[in-house]
Amino acid sequence: xxxxxxxxxxxxxxxxxxxxxxxxxxxxxxxxxxxxxxxxxxxxxxxxxxxxxxxxxxxxxxxxxxxxxxxxxxxxxxxxxxxxxxxxxxxxxxxxxxxxxxxxxxxxxxxxxxxxxxxxxxxxxxxxxxxxxxxxxxxxxxxxxxxxxxxxxxxxxxxxxxxxxxxxxxxxxxxxxxxxxxxxxxxxxxxxxxxxxxxxxxxxxxxxxxxxxxxxxxxxxxxxxxxxxxxxxxxxxxxxxxxxxxxxxxxxxxxxxxxxxxxxxxxxxxxxxxxxxxxxxxxxxxxxxxxxxxxxxxxxxxxxxxxxxxxxxxxxxxxxxxxxxxxxxxxxxxxxxxxxxxxxxxxxxxxxxxxxxxxxxxxxxxxxxxxxxxxxxxxxxxxxxxxxxxxxxxxxxxxxxxxxxxxxxxxxx
Amino acid sequence: xxxxxxxxxxxxxxxxxxxxxxxxxxxxxxxxxxxxxxxxxxxxxxxxxxxxxxxxxxxxxxxxxxxxxxxxxxxxxxxxxxxxxxxxxxxxxxxxxxxxxxxxxxxxxxxxxxxxxxxxxxxxxxxxxxxxxxxxxxxxxxxxxxxxxxxxxxxxxxxxxxxxxxxxxxxxxxxxxxxxxxxxxxxxxxxxxxxxxxxxxxxxxxxxxxxxxxxxxxxxxxxxxxxxxxxxxxxxxxxxxxxxxxxxxxxxxxxxxxxxxxxxxxxxxxxxxxxxxxxxxxxxxxxxxxxxxxxxxxxxxxxxxxxxxxxxxxxxxxxxxxxxxxxxxxxxxxxxxxxxxxxxxxxxxxxxxxxxxxxxxxxxxxxxxxxxxxxxxxxxxxxxxxxxxxxxxxxxxxxxxxxxxxxxxxxxx
Numbered sequence: 084x085x086x087x088x089x090x091x092x093x094x095x096x097x098x099x100x101x102x103x104x105x106x107x108x109x110x111x112x113x114x115x116x117x118x119x120x121x122x123x124x125x126x127x128x129x130x131x132x133x134x135x136x137x138x139x140x141x142x143x144x145x146x147x148x149x150x151x152x153x154x155x156x157x158x159x160x161x162x163x164x165x166x167x168x169x170x171x172x173x174x175x176x177x178x179x180x181x182x183x184x185x186x187x188x189x190x191x192x193x194x195x196x197x198x199x200x201x202x203x204x205x206x207x208x209x210x211x212x213x214x215x216x217x218x219x220x221x222x223x224x225x226x227x228x229x230x231x232x233x234x235x236x237x238x239x240x241x242x243x244x245x246x247x248x249x250x251x252x253x254x255x256x257x258x259x260x261x262x263x264x265x266x267x268x269x270x271x272x273x274x275x276x277x278x279x280x281x282x283x284x285x286x287x288x289x290x291x292x293x294x295x296x297x298x299x300x301x302x303x304x305x306x307x308x309x310x311x312x313x314x315x316x317x318x319x320x321x322x323x324x325x326x327x328x329x330x331x332x333x334x335x336x337x338x339x340x341x342x343x344x345x346x347x348x349x350x351x352x353x354x355x356x357x358x359x360x361x362x363x364x365x366x367x368x369x370x371x372x373x374x375x376x377x378x379x380x381x382x383x384x385x386x387x388x389x390x391x392x393x394x395x396x397x398x399x400x401x402x403x404x405x406x407x408x409x410x411x412x413x414x415x416x417x418x419x420x421x422x423x424x425x426x427x428x429x430x431x432x433x434x435x436x437x438x439x440x441x442x443x444x445x446x447x448x449x450x451x452x453x454x455x456x457x458x459x460x461x462x463x464x465x466x467x468x469x470x471x472x473x474x475x476x477x478x479x480x481x482x483x484x485x486x487x488x489x490x491x492x493x494x495x496x
Numbered sequence: 497x498x499x500x501x502x503x504x505x506x507x508x509x510x511x512x513x514x515x516x517x518x519x520x521x522x523x524x525x526x527x528x529x530x531x532x533x534x535x536x537x538x539x540x541x542x543x544x545x546x547x548x549x550x551x552x553x554x555x556x557x558x559x560x561x562x563x564x565x566x567x568x569x570x571x572x573x574x575x576x577x578x579x580x581x582x583x584x585x586x587x588x589x590x591x592x593x594x595x596x597x598x599x600x601x602x603x604x605x606x607x608x609x610x611x612x613x614x615x616x617x618x619x620x621x622x623x624x625x626x627x628x629x630x631x632x633x634x635x636x637x638x639x640x641x642x643x644x645x646x647x648x649x650x651x652x653x654x655x656x657x658x659x660x661x662x663x664x665x666x667x668x669x670x671x672x673x674x675x676x677x678x679x680x681x682x683x684x685x686x687x688x689x690x691x692x693x694x695x696x697x698x699x700x701x702x703x704x705x706x707x708x709x710x711x712x713x714x715x716x717x718x719x720x721x722x723x724x725x726x727x728x729x730x731x732x733x734x735x736x737x738x739x740x741x742x743x744x745x746x747x748x749x750x751x752x753x754x755x756x757x758x759x760x761x762x763x764x765x766x767x768x769x770x771x772x773x774x775x776x777x778x779x780x781x782x783x784x785x786x787x788x789x790x791x792x793x794x795x796x797x798x799x800x801x802x803x804x805x806x807x808x809x810x811x812x813x814x815x816x817x818x819x820x821x822x823x824x825x826x827x828x829x830x831x832x833x834x835x836x837x838x839x840x841x842x843x844x845x846x847x848x849x850x851x852x853x854x855x856x857x858x859x860x861x862x863x864x865x866x867x868x869x870x871x872x873x874x875x876x877x878x879x880x881x882x883x884x885x886x887x888x889x890x891x892x893x894x895x896x897x898x899x900x901x902x903x904x905x906x907x908x909x
Contacts, residue, residue: 141906437497
């Protein structure tokens with residue numbers, strides 16, 4: 084049997100509900116998607132509950148499930164994925180925090196939780212922090228810049244714990260918080276002490292930084308603090324290649340998703356111009372995906388723009404993002420060739436009128452070039468998907484891909 | 497996001513099969529149900545397997561599942577639910593029995609397992625038992641009157657067990673049985689001894705009761721024994737509020753279901769006139785439900801009449817009960833208002849020609865007032881439900897309700 088390559092395309096937050104200004108169509112239903120609909124001649128479509136019916140997935144838990152790992156067993160919080168996505172190399176036991184460059188006053192009261200959000204000096208500030216604070220109380224400290232104001236903070240050492248509270252007060256006008264242990268272990272107490280000492284040092288370094296003097300001179304809020312939240316302890320996850328046999332690579336510009344993929348041992352590519360936003364360079368991502376297909380069994384192409392538009396309540400941008408996904412898939416197929424199966428779905432619904440993730444099932448399309456019994460539906464959307472033959476959960480996806488790419492191994496004799 | 501209230505309506509034993517005298521329609525299909533069908537304009541419908549495909553649920557196991565607790569993990573027998581439903585307050589470790597007032601002869605041979613069934617003096621007999629038998633061998637004993645001939649018996653003390661056999665011979669003409677331990681533990685041996693001693697004392701008290709002298713004078717069978725069966729040890733269950741965030745209340749007149757709801761920490765209301773039978777005061781239940789919706793997130797409205805009619809094989813009564821459920825839902829919505837989601841289903845099928853519970857899937861309707869993609873079917877019944885988009889198990893229900901009432905919390909980031 085001819086083993087086929089696999090293109091897995093996830094439109095983040097793709098799923099939606101009826102939208103009144105789209106004449107009660109969903110964005111996917113409304114969008115012009117000639118490529119996707121042309122695949123329907125040899126596709127099964129249907130609905131997927133990423134985690135389970137009604138359960139509202141995060142992007143991280145959903146992607147874990149889609150890649151075949153039950154999040155109830157393997158999910159350990161977002162922080163370590165974000166750090167991995169920002170470029171950290173983590174070992175089991177490292178504790179990662181999500182962080183924000185922020186502006187605080189002399190009393191450590193938060194004035195701007197994002198220090199203006201676009202921080203040109205972020206890379207340099209991170210470099211300065213790494214130089215001046217290599218360790219605290221024997222614990223190794225590393226800072227990684229994500230996008231905009233986002234910073235990951237990683238602690239490495241023995242006996243660390245993620246059972247510590249945030250220093251981020253999550254509100255402007257409040258003083259930064261002491262991190263406190265949230266269980267009675269010595270390791271939690273120790274970690275909280277490290278975090279509090281680290282916070283003092285960060286303020287000393289940043290408030291004296293030349294880069295912030297420059298920002299102030301330009302009338303910009305100084306990035307003089309890193310607010311820390313969401314401690315998560317890193318554990319090594321099973322690798323996609325080991326549990327599925329698939330050599331996989333990912334194209335994504337979103338730190339969280341990049342981190343999930345790196346955790347699973349996948350190569351991750353973020354081509355220049357890919358932003359994770361509505362302004363991303365879709366064709367650059369398509370070219371990267373087509374390129375990776377040559378050396379990999381599975382290429383995962385992640386598009387964040389659908390979710391970003393949904394959270395902002397921008398219906399037209401969501402429609403446009405879907406139309407660009409359509410062109411992107413077309414570009415990959417044109418570039419790579421058609422001897423490939425394609426699975427297109429969302430990691431969750433983010434109904435654009437709701438502006439938040441929801442637990443609705445998401446539409447799923449599985450194109451297999453030859454011989455399968457096609458569902459023979461004429462459009463791919465949340466409504467037509469109800470008439471399709473697939474009714475699955477996220478954890479089924481890898482098995483489906485293995486089966487229809489002729490790569491599955493028999494279970495039993 | 498606007499959090500919606502939740503009305504959960506369960507028609508006990510609602511599900512059915514084709515009935516010949518209804519021209520091969522099911523009772524739900526045959527019934528006139530203008531309110532329910534009017535909800536279809538913005539509803540998803542489908543099928544639910546309360547426990548799993550083909551598994552025949554009891555009402556207790558099914559309700560546990562529908563409320564989100566896996567009965568395989570949490571179900572411990574019916575006795576403690578019945579006792580709770582009859583008004584008992586139980587602590588972990590208490591052992592509850594289902595009991596019948598019965599008539600026995602001088603040799604303790606059962607003459608009438610229900611002592612005539614309608615026992616006017618039941619409340620007073622229970623009072624007399626509680627006064628005269630406060631304890632046996634250091635174990636506290638309490639009796640609670642259910643409906644008609646039904647009595648719950650609760651033992652409280654250290655080292656009790658539910659691994660004991662019934663004293664109820666389950667047959668007229670047989671002598672009452674000695675309770676025997678069904679495992680080798682000392683606690684089972686001790687509990688069986690207590691039950692046997694208790695049975696002697698119950699006979700002494702009841703056979704000498706003035707109330708039974710009066711019954712005999714009136715030509716009625718004396719209620720001179722309590723047959724005990726179905727020992728179950730009580731354990732505290734997780735509370736709905738804790739595991740779902742939902743403040744819930746129930747309207748039911750059925751001891752078993754009231755007990756399940758009380759176990760989950762729900763307020764339970766049985767309005768005057770609610771009987772658990774075909775003669776129940778539906779509108780009183782509707783008013784109670786509408787009233788409870790003001791102070792609760794979820795109101796559970798239980799209607800037993802569908803199941804009662806099914807067990808009796810009374811097709812027309814089942815149809816009539818469904819038509820009354822329709823009016824009841826209409827009354828709740830008229831009284832409370834429409835800013836609410838409604839889930840209507842059964843806890844199992846009791847096909848009226850079978851007269852027993854079956855493991856068929858039950859139809860389920862989920863009405864969400866705005867924005868969802870409606871399944872656009874014109875009638876709600878076992879046949880049309882197969883064309884709907886829902887295919888779930890009981891354990892999915894709470895997650896679905898949380899999602900579509902905008903009350904779910906995201907799992908992950």
